[in-house]
Amino acid sequence: MPKKSKKGTVNFTGRRRILRDSFQINVDWSGEIPVVDRDSFRLVLPSDLPSGSRVLVDANHRMSYQFFDLGKKSDMALPEDLELSEIGHNSVTFLIRVVDPATPGLLSARSAPYRVDPPKERERKPKKGESFSLLQITPRDLNPGVPMRVIFPRINGSSDPINIEVNRRECLELHDSLVENEDAMHALVLPSHLESIAERLASDVVREVFDPSEKASRKSSWQSHWNYLFSTWTGKGLAEIDPREPNEVSDWIGEILSSWCMKFGNPARVISRYLNPGGVRR
């Protein structure tokens, strides 16, 4: 029996899309309460929208919401108070909506959600004794068509991080998304990399490149650091399994992935939502 779906109903309401290049919204994050930047704000609405249309800008972060009423299209103006008091120093998703004056409740036009993130804290080199990075995302010149590759430290005993090199000529956006901790990109990319890292560790034990019983310290090899990290996730490192047994290694990797996925918060579902925005059923 075919499923009923609202999407199957043809109901053209004439709602217009406000294109991304028709508006500019910036946020001044410098104060205690972030503020929509008045000077750089710009909005150009389709000329054929009624002059009496009401224009609003929504701002959303998780459960928090506020809006700015710009008045009617004919004499649009930003309100005096532009503080994002409900949002605070968090990523904010803006959405511009224009309400039909003739039919209250019906949108005349709407923008796509537009997200603005607060600036990251300036990166600094860790001081002695502080935490340090085990994994870095680095833009690189890769062979044409290659989106990314994993590069393990080449120097024996090095404590340098593993690098995920991303093709900077052809998909710099991927690098930016990963560095900015976009959930969907992490969910798509990291599981397979974690798997290859764990496999490499097991291989290095077999080749006697590193001793899995070595205690991790600031000066330990990158293998020891990762082995220690995985052991905190799963309760066991490579010293507790037989790295020559493919099934044991496979089971261990399975536990690593499950543990990471639990910490992440269900990357499979993140990917599903990313690929199926709005939950529209296929």
Add this chain to the structure above:
Amino acid sequence: MSREIEVRRLNERGISRFANVDWGSTNSAGDPPSEILLEDEFSEIVIFSNGKTRLVHRDAGFETYAELVDIIDRCLGPTMDIGEIAEDRGLWSWFSLLFYERLRNGEAGSWKKAAMPRFIPSGKSNSYYRHQVFSPYALTKMHGKEASEIFLCGKTNGWPEINEQLLNVSAFISYTPLIASASSLYFDKRTKRAKPGAGSKDGQGPFNGEGSSRRLRTVFWQLYETYDLRSMTEDQIIQLLPSEFDHFKNGDGEE
């Protein structure tokens, strides 16, 4: 006999210790590290913005999220500003450790699988709404108990499907008439529970998934494209819904 203790927050060591619980189907590896609740090495007493601490009944009994919210609200006080505590990961982790046995399905030595973000706020946009103490409390603070009743009627040792489907939609959760419309559709005032079929998956349940909270989420996004939902009342929103929701619009979740 209940004991009152001062509200604390877990520090990073405490959160890390709590996170090391086995979250899969497990035995005593899933037992909570309750010993860290009051240890200064793992937690600290919270001094709120009014300069005072708060007390909570350590052995408070509850079964539903509504009852849990009452306990937290009495503890934090009715004038607590949600903005002060929303991002306090250690605080909410401490609460969920305090009430662990009532929040996780199972018992000491035998636990069902659980998602860690339900106990330790993940900080991630895709799972922050799952925290079993913060989420219902925040919802109630924002929208009131009556509007939120469908999200509060479930038992605390599980995460209701309705909560999972609707509370992760930022545009939905931030507008009271939308929250109230979900309660109006799915909350049975007579039984004080969700109506049959409200949490059904696609193709399942008494109505083959039609009109369920999953479908409400899908239809919401479609309506969002066209209607100014934020200017609408609860009744206007419900009137927009297609006929598959008639089971629930008509009152008792029956045809």
